[in-house]
Amino acid sequence: MLPHEESTDSFKLVLLGSTDVGKSSLVLRYIRDDFREIVSTTGCAFFTQRINLQGKNLHFEIWDTAGQERYHSVCHLYYRGARAALLVYDITSKETFSRAQLWLQELQKYVLNGKMVIALVGNKSDLHDNRKVSTEDALAFAEQKQLLFMETSAKTGSGVNEVFEAVASKLLTLEKQKEENQHISRISLQETHSPSEGHRCCTSL
Amino acid sequence: MSAGASRDVGMMAEVSQSSDLAQGGSVEQEGADHQEHIENETCPETLQAPIDISEVEPTNTKLEISDKESHHGDEDDSRNDPNHSLLKAATDAINEQCSCTDGSLEDKPKVSDETEEAPSFMEQSGGLVEEEEMSNGGLKRDSKETTKEDKGSLDAGECLQQSCNTDGETDIMYDCSQPPQPMHTTGEEPLCKDTTDGKDTEMIHEKSPEQSNIEASPNETKLNNGLMDSEQRQLEDDYKELADTASDNTLEDSGDFPGISSVVGGVTSDASPPTTPVQREEDVTAESWRTKRKHVFVLSEAGKPIYSRYGNEEALSSTMGVMMALVSFVQSGNNAIRSIHSDAQKVVFLQQGPLVLVSVSRAPQSEEQLRKELQYVYYQIISMLTQASVARIFERKKNYDLRRLLAGSEKILDSLLDLLDTDPGFLLGAVRCVALPSPLRDSLSSILTKAITPNLVFSILVAEQKLVTVVQERAVIEDCRLDPADLHLLLNLIGASSAFQAGEIWTPICLPRFNPDGYFYAYISYLDPECTVCLVLLSTDKESFYAVSGCKKKIQEAMEAQNSLQALAGALRCCSYSVSLVGVPELLHFVYKPLDIPETYRQLPQFTSPETDGPYSSEEERQRLFDLYRYLHCRIHSSARPLRLIYHVAEKETLLAWVTSKFELYTAFSSLVTKVGAINVITKLLRWIKREEDRLFIRYPPKYSTTPVPGKGAKSSKSDRTDSSQNGFFTGL
Numbered sequence: 001m002l003p004h005e006e007s008t009d010s011f012k013l014v015l016l017g018s019t020d021v022g023k024s025s026l027v028l029r030y031i032r033d034d035f036r037e038i039v040s041t042t043g044c045a046f047f048t049q050r051i052n053l054q055g056k057n058l059h060f061e062i063w064d065t066a067g068q069e070r071y072h073s074v075c076h077l078y079y080r081g082a083r084a085a086l087l088v089y090d091i092t093s094k095e096t097f098s099r100a101q102l103w104l105q106e107l108q109k110y111v112l113n114g115k116m117v118i119a120l121v122g123n124k125s126d127l128h129d130n131r132k133v134s135t136e137d138a139l140a141f142a143e144q145k146q147l148l149f150m151e152t153s154a155k156t157g158s159g160v161n162e163v164f165e166a167v168a169s170k171l172l173t174l175e176k177q178k179e180e181n182q183h184i185s186r187i188s189l190q191e192t193h194s195p196s197e198g199h200r201c202c203t204s205l
Numbered sequence: 206m207s208a209g210a211s212r213d214v215g216m217m218a219e220v221s222q223s224s225d226l227a228q229g230g231s232v233e234q235e236g237a238d239h240q241e242h243i244e245n246e247t248c249p250e251t252l253q254a255p256i257d258i259s260e261v262e263p264t265n266t267k268l269e270i271s272d273k274e275s276h277h278g279d280e281d282d283s284r285n286d287p288n289h290s291l292l293k294a295a296t297d298a299i300n301e302q303c304s305c306t307d308g309s310l311e312d313k314p315k316v317s318d319e320t321e322e323a324p325s326f327m328e329q330s331g332g333l334v335e336e337e338e339m340s341n342g343g344l345k346r347d348s349k350e351t352t353k354e355d356k357g358s359l360d361a362g363e364c365l366q367q368s369c370n371t372d373g374e375t376d377i378m379y380d381c382s383q384p385p386q387p388m389h390t391t392g393e394e395p396l397c398k399d400t401t402d403g404k405d406t407e408m409i410h411e412k413s414p415e416q417s418n419i420e421a422s423p424n425e426t427k428l429n430n431g432l433m434d435s436e437q438r439q440l441e442d443d444y445k446e447l448a449d450t451a452s453d454n455t456l457e458d459s460g461d462f463p464g465i466s467s468v469v470g471g472v473t474s475d476a477s478p479p480t481t482p483v484q485r486e487e488d489v490t491a492e493s494w495r496t497k498r499k500h501v502f503v504l505s506e507a508g509k510p511i512y513s514r515y516g517n518e519e520a521l522s523s524t525m526g527v528m529m530a531l532v533s534f535v536q537s538g539n540n541a542i543r544s545i546h547s548d549a550q551k552v553v554f555l556q557q558g559p560l561v562l563v564s565v566s567r568a569p570q571s572e573e574q575l576r577k578e579l580q581y582v583y584y585q586i587i588s589m590l591t592q593a594s595v596a597r598i599f600e601r602k603k604n605y606d607l608r609r610l611l612a613g614s615e616k617i618l619d620s621l622l623d624l625l626d627t628d629p630g631f632l633l634g635a636v637r638c639v640a641l642p643s644p645l646r647d648s649l650s651s652i653l654t655k656a657i658t659p660n661l662v663f664s665i666l667v668a669e670q671k672l673v674t675v676v677q678e679r680a681v682i683e684d685c686r687l688d689p690a691d692l693h694l695l696l697n698l699i700g701a702s703s704a705f706q707a708g709e710i711w712t713p714i715c716l717p718r719f720n721p722d723g724y725f726y727a728y729i730s731y732l733d734p735e736c737t738v739c740l741v742l743l744s745t746d747k748e749s750f751y752a753v754s755g756c757k758k759k760i761q762e763a764m765e766a767q768n769s770l771q772a773l774a775g776a777l778r779c780c781s782y783s784v785s786l787v788g789v790p791e792l793l794h795f796v797y798k799p800l801d802i803p804e805t806y807r808q809l810p811q812f813t814s815p816e817t818d819g820p821y822s823s824e825e826e827r828q829r830l831f832d833l834y835r836y837l838h839c840r841i842h843s844s845a846r847p848l849r850l851i852y853h854v855a856e857k858e859t860l861l862a863w864v865t866s867k868f869e870l871y872t873a874f875s876s877l878v879t880k881v882g883a884i885n886v887i888t889k890l891l892r893w894i895k896r897e898e899d900r901l902f903i904r905y906p907p908k909y910s911t912t913p914v915p916g917k918g919a920k921s922s923k924s925d926r927t928d929s930s931q932n933g934f935f936t937g938l
Contacts, residue, residue: 019612027708040613042702043712043727046750064708070590070610073713077748 010059011171012081016103017088018096019067022123025154026088027064030164035155041066044078053168060164079110084117084167089138091122091151092130097138104145117170119148121163126153489516489524500565501582501622504529507604511560512582512615514622518608528563532556544572555579558592559599560607569832571839574632578625581690584717585621588694589614592721620701621694627831628693629796632838633869635810636689636696639671641776643899649769650674650907656759660746662725663687664756667739668777670700675809676907688718689810699729699739709757711750714743728753732761733770737777784815787893789886791878793820793858794830797894798869799902813894813901820857830858834871837862841869852880859883 015023024038024045031049047062063078065071079085087103089096100120107118120142122133135151142149148166152159487494494516502521503512508529510518518525532554535542545552553575555562562579587595590610598605625631653664653676666673675687695714702710710729715721728742728750740760742753764770784794798812817827833855841848841862853860859874861883872890874883898904 031708039616039702041710042698042729043710043714045708045710046754047708062708066613066712068610068612068614070612071712 011083012061013084014063014078014082015086015088016065017067018099021088021090021096022154023088024064026160027062029154029157029160043071058168084171086119086121088121088123090124091133092124092127094132097133117167119163119167122151125151126155487516489520499568502563504561505607506559509604509606511607512618532561557583558596570835574839585618585694587717587721588715591715617698617701621697624697633798633812634689635798635812636692637671638811638903639668639673640900645772646674650676652760652763654907656756658752658756660744660749661742662745663743665741669737670696691716691718709754730757781816783818787890789889791874792886793873795872801867808906811902833860837871
């Protein structure tokens with residue numbers, strides 16, 4: 001019981017994407033429900049957020065990384081052990097979308113056997129007049145790579161909570177599957193174990 | 206106003222040469238352990254202080270000064286006889302020289318083979334060299350700069366000066382890295398004669414075509430388009446090549462992020478030029494851009510724009526090309542351009558490794574002060590990238606676009622430049638502390654001293670951009686202290702990044718004065734919801750985030766237990782004080798930097814000053830006051846004629862600056878104050894500061910924290926991360 005509870009408790013989530021796509025704004029909207037003109041993140045910013053989903057308490061450890069090249073050396077440290085990632089791009093910039101695809105390749109090097117929940121997030125959906133990346137393209141890409149996909153606007157708040165919740169519920173589903181697997185293995189372990197234990201009991205008696 | 210200026214220059218000469226000439230405006234007083242010279246500039250025409258200052262700038266080229274003096278000397282002869290005669294005595298040779306240059310300066314551009322006789326300038330540049338030595342600290346310098354020059358033999362030949370007549374006068378000053386020539390003292394001979402080195406002479410003639418170039422573009426805005434275009438094209442071609450080597454060119458550690466360029470393929474080759482923030486779209490051809498008070502440009506040796514204070518660097522690439530052309534032209538003669546002086550503007554150059562920094566300023570600041578500001582800009586860049594990696598990047602790729610790595614840092618540089626124009630701390634090389642009752646400060650320090658983890662070297666508590674306390678680790682920093690410049694850069698970084706206000710930040714940062722080539726890892730977090738109190742923990746281990754974050758928890762808990770945060774908030778409310786607290790109505794403002802700090806404590810230099818309220822509540826007035834302080838600072842610290850005491854009557858106030866072995870003080874009085882009155886006020890002020898000094902300054906800095914036994918320090922909040930203490934920092938010790 002105890003180990004399984006711990007593992008559902010805390011999830012490490014990283015935000016990746018080019019400079020100026022709104023990673024920090026997304027986090028700020030999610031954590032504080034606030035929007036500000038933010039200057040670019042320095043290094044990495046660490047946040048924690050507790051949420052309650054499907055009657056379970058989840059604990060997000062959010063790593064908001066800086067998009068700048070000069071910080072790559074530090075930020076990759078935090079892919080390690082990450083259970084979820086948001087790949088953020090700016091719908092008004094094709095470049096950031098291509099960049100997000102690269103981030104995905106980069107990320108997959110660090111991900112152990114595809115256990116990571118990855119969401120593709122098209123931010124700045126409020127600027128749809130300047131849209132350069134069509135929803136269809138992004139969706140197609142997301143489907144091809146089996147990513148969650150959503151368009152958000154940190155400015156208006158649309159879709160922000162939804163993205164995090166979708167990631168959280170996907171994580172929970174994965175956990176549940178894992179839990180079931182573990183359960184099976186535990187039972188089998190106990191099965192093999194119990195005779196020996198019984199045996200020991202017997203000998204001690 | 207310029208009359209006042211000319212007298213002022215005369216006084217300078219007087220003070221340094223004969224201190225017994227206490228007549229007229231110059232008063233000599235007997236100080237406790239030094240001589241004090243009071244200079245009186247009673248001329249009511251010292252109205253436009255800025256212009257006044259720019260004219261008396263000691264670093265002005267001789268030509269300019271002497272030219273003006275000869276004119277004003279005539280006008281003022283009757284009014285200011287003693288001064289003028291002294292001036293004459295001091296600058297006799299120059300006046301003669303000037304009378305002939307006057308005529309020749311009228312219409313055509315002329316390379317005036319003028320002699321730099323004036324000892325002031327020679328010493329000045331000697332001082333500059335020293336200054337650079339000092340401020341560079343551990344920085345590597347190219348061989349040219351390092352050439353140790355004997356101050357005594359730094360002669361005129363090393364300080365070439367050429368002038369041409371554009372709309373006003375434009376003087377180009379650059380010093381020579383040739384082996385020093387013997388001291389030359391006869392002022393009348395043309396330069397090419399006295400510098401017997403053929404190279405110098407040759408260079409002057411070579412310079413001529415360049416001169417006419419400057420002629421054509423007095424404000425460095427027009428350029429040789431053809432040349433730049435082709436260069437530009439070539440550079441653009443290089444982008445593509447660059448894309449393939451991008452990962453090599455990134456930070457030293459970015460081998461950790463390999464292969465991105467290889468995956469990028471076609472994507473990055475057009476994506477690699479950084480996306481410049483849209484806000485910087487200022488029309489660089491507009492008059493409003495041209496008339497900015499101070500421009501700062503950073504470019505690479507290949508002439509590639511890196512940063513501009515105003516306007517988009519991209520749009521300025523041609524202007525920067527011209528700057529680079531100037532730099533490299535002078536360089537080709539084994540020389541280094543230092544500054545260009547014109548009537549309204551100064552252009553100051555600073556070359557640091559592969560970067561060239563240029564300041565174009567209308568502000569009444571000395572060349573030295575402008576260069577120091579450029580040095581700060583350079584340091585701020587280094588603080589993000591380290592000197593070693595900048596050098597390495599440009600070694601591999603001469604025309605690398607450094608904006609790739611500096612993307613997003615424009616705001617930090619902008620805010621630094623704003624601070625440089627408002628915060629006396631940069632000028633004084635001192636930090637401002639939060640005024641706190643000393644028991645509270647001590648208790649906060651002891652909290653910091655206790656929350657330690659391996660590799661944690663500095664714990665800094667900051668409130669409202671001011672220092673509360675700093676604790677340093679014994680083993681690492683015993684013989685090295687945190688430099689105020691590093692702290693300024695750090696505080697600027699925090700202030701400029703509102704992103705810090707949420708969450709816990711973990712970022713690599715270099716403290717250039719401490720070690721220009723290495724990174725610290727800074728943990729930055731606000732301790733209160735209002736984001737006034739900020740904790741900065743510097744570690745040498747990039748993996749130690751969770752351990753350091755654990756320290757913060759410990760600090761926060763201890764603060765809660767002792768209720769220190771509330772106490773601090775209470776103290777902050779009355780932390781900034783009004784000058785009226787001193788209780789002397791004549792005193793308008795002051796800046797005080799104590800110098801009697803016990804060396805054993807390796808204390809940070811500090812300063813205090815009241816709020817700029819009363820007459821200085823408006824932005825313009827504040828700027829004006831700061832300009833006056835700058836002026837006094839430059840006079841006090843003039844390497845040619847350092848002064849102990851200046852009594853300066855300005856347009857709206859009277860100022861007195863005073864340096865002793867115990868303090869450095871700048872004061873502004875209402876203009877009705879008399880000399881005696883001012884001295885009385887200062888006595889009262891000093892007494893008040895003495896009474897308050899425990900509150901205003903960190904008098905007794907906290908003891909060093911000691912290296913924790915691994916495992917004994919703060920518990921890591923997450924056990925999945927082990928504190929690897931295999932950092933180079935510790936093993937090296």
